[in-house]
Amino acid sequence: MQTESLTMPANASGGHEVHDVAQIQALGFWIYLMSDLVVFGGLFATYVVMSHNYAGGPTGGELFHLPDVLLETMCLLCSSAVFGLAMVAMHKGDRRLVLAGLAAAFLLGLGFVSMEAGEFQHMILTGAGPQRSGFLSAFFTLVGTHGLHVSFGLLWMAVMMAQTVAKGLTRPVRARLMRLGMFWHFLDVVWIGLFTVVYLMGVIK
Amino acid sequence: MSRTHRNEAGRDEGGAGGVTVKSYATGFALSIVLTAIAFLAVMTGALPHTATVLCVFAAAVLQIFVQLRYFLHLDRSSAMYWNVMSLLFTIFIIILFVGGSLWIMYSLHYRM
Numbered sequence: 001m002q003t004e005s006l007t008m009p010a011n012a013s014g015g016h017e018v019h020d021v022a023q024i025q026a027l028g029f030w031i032y033l034m035s036d037l038v039v040f041g042g043l044f045a046t047y048v049v050m051s052h053n054y055a056g057g058p059t060g061g062e063l064f065h066l067p068d069v070l071l072e073t074m075c076l077l078c079s080s081a082v083f084g085l086a087m088v089a090m091h092k093g094d095r096r097l098v099l100a101g102l103a104a105a106f107l108l109g110l111g112f113v114s115m116e117a118g119e120f121q122h123m124i125l126t127g128a129g130p131q132r133s134g135f136l137s138a139f140f141t142l143v144g145t146h147g148l149h150v151s152f153g154l155l156w157m158a159v160m161m162a163q164t165v166a167k168g169l170t171r172p173v174r175a176r177l178m179r180l181g182m183f184w185h186f187l188d189v190v191w192i193g194l195f196t197v198v199y200l201m202g203v204i205k
Numbered sequence: 206m207s208r209t210h211r212n213e214a215g216r217d218e219g220g221a222g223g224v225t226v227k228s229y230a231t232g233f234a235l236s237i238v239l240t241a242i243a244f245l246a247v248m249t250g251a252l253p254h255t256a257t258v259l260c261v262f263a264a265a266v267l268q269i270f271v272q273l274r275y276f277l278h279l280d281r282s283s284a285m286y287w288n289v290m291s292l293l294f295t296i297f298i299i300i301l302f303v304g305g306s307l308w309i310m311y312s313l314h315y316r317m
Binding site for chain 2: 023027030031034035037038041042044045048049066067069070073074077078080081084085087088091182185186188189192193195196200201203204
């Protein structure tokens with residue numbers, strides 16, 4: 001809504017101001033992503049401090065199943081790349097290809113979230129829930145926060161698919177798709193840190 | 206940002222600012238290779254412990270750079286100047302407080 005109200009007057013007065021609004025919004029969204037990065041930084045610090053506090057409970061090496069983690073990583077990476085292809089289609093103004101790309105990115109992201117939810121459920125049911133040890137509390141907080149971000153990204157993606165169908169690739173819709181793309185790629189970058197620090201380091205130890 | 210500009214100004218339709226199939230394909234291929242290296246190093250256990258840790262972190266840092274460059278299109282262009290500056294500032298803050306927290310906690314652990 002806000003995008004529209006900001007864009008409409010500029011739209012009437014000429015193209016240059018419109019582009020400036022989209023550019024400022026993208027930078028503002030980027031600064032939000034940077035503040036989110038600080039949040040993840042804090043959670044990473046907590047996790048690393050707590051990563052040996054097993055309290056006699058299971059360790060990462062016993063809990064993590066790397067082939068599953070690799071599959072999750074591939075889901076998220078493919079989703080990110082497919083979203084990029086949807087952006088290329090958006091610049092060419094090909095609405096059907098944008099929708100196809102968004103749908104594929106959505107399904108791959110959904111695959112990631114459901115695999116992670118399955119992993120969490122299995123851990124909680126086998127007594128390795130967040131209350132078991134300091135290590136597991138930090139694990140669920142860090143990985144869960146990322147998973148929650150991805151889930152909200154999926155919600156946003158569903159909304160943008162509906163907007164693309166209903167409104168077409170208008171200027172505000174394109175600007176929103178760009179920001180969603182930034183969010184989606186950003187979550188993939190955070191996941192690199194996650195699978196390295198949590199899963200791979202957890203198994204090495 | 207630069208992409209929108211070029212697109213809406215009607216120049217370089219679809220091919221500007223790194224929003225090309227080639228850019229995403231390059232980023233995707235490099236990311237796959239770096240992910241595979243990290244997982245293989247751990248899953249096969251072919252390397253000694255320290256070498257494995259170094260290899261895994263080197264692959265992660267490289268992959269972060271690859272994705273920032275090819276997916277988020279960060280570069281040295283003037284359009285990306287403030288994005289890069291805010292990222293550098295954020296990294297500085299994170300180094301301060303993540304590094305500082307770890308330093309304090311390990312020191313505390315050592316003394317207790």
